[in-house]
Amino acid sequence: MEVLKIATAGSVDDGKSTLIGRILYDTKSLTTDKLEAIEKTSKQKGYDYLDFSLATDGLVAEREQGITIDVAHIYFSTANKSYIVADTPGHVEYTRNMVTGASTSQASIILIDARKGVIEQTYRHFFINNLLRIKDIVVAINKMDLVDYSEEVFNAIKKDFEALMEQREYSDQNISFIPISALKGDNVVNASDKMPWYKSKTVLGHLEQLDKKNIFNSGTARFPVQAVVRPKTEDFHDFRGYQGKVYGGDLNVGDDIVVLPSKTTSKIKEIYFYNEKYDTAARRSSVTITLEDDVNISRGDMIVKSDDLPQINKSLNAVVCWMDSTALKPNNKYTVQHGVNKVLAIVTDIEHKINPDFSGIDKEAAQLEVNDIALVSFKLNRPIFSDRFQDHRTNGSFILIDNNTNNTVGAGFIQ
Amino acid sequence: MKSTAIINSLENEAIYILREVAAQFERPVLLFSGGKDSITLVRLAQKAFYPGKIPFPLMHIDTGHNFPETIEFRDRLVKELGLELIVRNVQESIDKGKVVEEKGKYASRNMLQTGTLLDAIEEFKFDACIGGARRDEEKARAKERIFSVRDDFGQWDEKNQRPELFDMLNGQIDLGQNVRVFPISNWTELDVWSYIAKEGFEIPSIYFAHQRKVFFRDGMIWSFDDDVVYREEDEVCQELTVRFRTVGDMSCTAAVLSDAADLASVVQEIRDSSISERGARIDDKRSDSAMEKRKQQGYF
Structure with a gap:
């Protein structure tokens, strides 16, 4: 199944953990025992609602202080996709944690508190998304229940954010604005009946229709060599394979290649995944390739197509x-x-x-x-x-x- | 044209991580329990290093309270793949007085494994221990890195972890430290089962529905074995059709009622399940932070 990695960004109390908890709850990804634990702890704390942030704040210190300290990874799936969410803290160490979370993500959700609008933190969150060239961004304007689900408030925040967008360096981004209430469940997984003026997709609905091919920044094929395999067994006496993961573009049997740093040229002879041969090594796959010629290659060297050198x-x-x-x-x-x-x-x-x-x-x-x-x-x-x-x-x-x-x-x- | 684009990104990621472990460390070891996650790891390693051999041994920290089916399976797999297996026993640590057996109704040797593991790491000078833990299992594990550094005492400093960016893995450590490596961090329980089913891997028979002597306690189904599992006199033994979702120490692993007798029906059951895998682990129910505390002490 297709896997989509998403980073979240928001300030303290914008409701990031609540949003993720809500997604888990509404997609029925929270199992009964986890839900019971949340119910029990919410009750102990005297809340009259379910505190979904308890589903993600995993460390003792986090639960005590009610904040997220470290990047947590949360998993859920729909019939269509598997999702990995990097839940990154919104306070002191935000830059470090957000850069970390966003570095492996293909899309991101920026949360804004509808009562506060675009604040200095929002600038920073968007800046980092921009620095990391995250292509697909959902700006989720949260806590709409606390501003009477007002279209005016939503539009004003959207306008402020759009002004911010003019300052960005990287403009090839898709940015969608969605009014939500993570606590009440409006427009997160299920469409809200409180905001008839909003006609577009829910947060999950939006993520569901993202086509991974478009979000992955592609480039040209780069094959950094992780290891050289020379089994010297009877069956593989002269076998010399180069193991690694393909990045950016695809490699094909017959491609003219250059090995860096030696600049030796050769052709791709075979591509293996485990014991099966393939014609194409697609990007992000971990393969073993062999070359037509005996070339001196070691770990850290790079194999690239000869018509496109780094x-x-x-x-x-x-x-x-x-x-x-x-x-x-x-x-x-x-x-x-x-x-x-x-x-x-x-x-x-x-x-x-x-x-x-x-x-x-x-x-x-x-x-x-x-x-x-x-x-x-x-x-x-x-x-x-x-x-x-x-x-x-x-x-x-x-x-x-x-x-x-x-x-x-x-x-x-x-x- | 046959393309590797059809291969699952989680499988590609795990193979990449396993190759990094082999390249970055002097003496890695794969911690093998005979459970589905460690079987998956062994199979991934087989793919990662083909046509070469898996370049590290397996190690089993044996509580002495294992299901016999698991041990039988372990020995067969090791023989089939021609691997080196190291076994270290919790019983030995108890006999040497290094750890003390727990007492009472909920006594388990699960916690005691930590001491035996740390001793074995020291004995063999392992600098990387590969394990099958997954982030979806438990919320403290959700914060775990793929390369997780442990100090000389095997401790996890959860508030001071190295950031892990892109897919670059920093395995630089000082002498005496070691790294715990989790290649299937990003897999869910369903991912593991789907993969086992797709590949048709053999797994121990206790994962499938079978007749077993059991008794009920706290709403959970315990395996009946008076030598290993403590049982009150009023806890009556009965024979039911059950299977195990997770295979750990017999004294802390509960069974579930199930008719799933093959891989396809197990996958379907997991898909429909509303209880998490760890819900059947009594050791996690001790408190809300049970796992975090065990990890700080060097538990896997």
């Missing part, structure tokens, strides 16, 4: 989202993990910090603190084979690792 660079210019409490400073060294390839990098310059709310840049920034976003340049000890993020969502991104702590400390989007 950039082969020992320097990098990237928008970095910094995620660590220890600051990024010029001359600091990190490991850049680009797909399965790892190289050492030194920060040559922080060109400017980017305010994550479309309000401009700061050229004076000397270092990056947690949740900062900036244009940073690096020098690498070995070249990587990359594309610009805007052309290739997978091959245009990397993570930064601090070699002292081994932590993942940043995400990069190649310019």
